[in-house]
Amino acid sequence: MTEFNLRGKKLYLSPILDAYGRYIVSYDISKSANLDQINHMLNLTFKENENYEDLIFHSDQGWQYQHNLYQERLKRKEDNSKVCQEKETV
Secondary structure: OEEEEEOOEEEEEEEEEOOOOOOEEEEEEEOOOOHHHHHHHHHHHHHHOOOHHHOOOOOOOOHHHHOHHHHHHHHHHHHHHHHHHHHHHO
């Protein structure tokens, strides 16, 4: 989460970057730092990257990323990915 001051108003950028390719996977900009922003960013990420196995999440450990809803969302996605991989190998 990065806070910007644009003409006296705060904006919050929450991006997911590809560390290897150095490109933006998804992002969300909001007038307030909130869980809806993080959830929207994850929706965009998972929509574009259905193959979850190659994504690694690294954050600044701000409150949004420590929040139980965020952690559970990543855990559910990881569990679903493992189930899909097991079905493919059978």
